[in-house]
Amino acid sequence: MANMTGGCLCGQVRYTISVDPVFAGVCHCRNCQRYTGSAFETVFGVPEAGLKIEGELKTYDDKGDSGGTVHRRFCPNCGSGIVADASIMPGIRIVLTGGLDDPSQFKPAMEIFCDSAQAWTQSTDARQRFPRMPG
Ligand SMILES: [Zn+2]
């Protein structure tokens, strides 16, 4: 796979993904809705060795639905979400894909927390849909 690159809105934070993501998904949980200021968050799961980040990040420690901690890391200057690290997913970094230089590289294969999805986001595409976090 060719490297995928991306960054925040202001350009202070840049990242490179150098391995194939282990998952590509859409999260409809209420925390992702509030965090993104939108209806859902789009993410790649990337093994930590395959993600390089340049620039400083600020961290908000969020509580995941499972009770674990989700460290949501964002650009301290422009606020763009860059990556999250969930205690229930050691070794995997959750990269927000809105900042990709070529956003079409993100093709979701599953949707999670569909219990709190907004009705207008329902898609008829063949994607796995989970009511909450799959086990
Ligand atoms: Zn920024």
Ligand SMILES: [Zn+2]
């Ligand atoms: Zn979420």
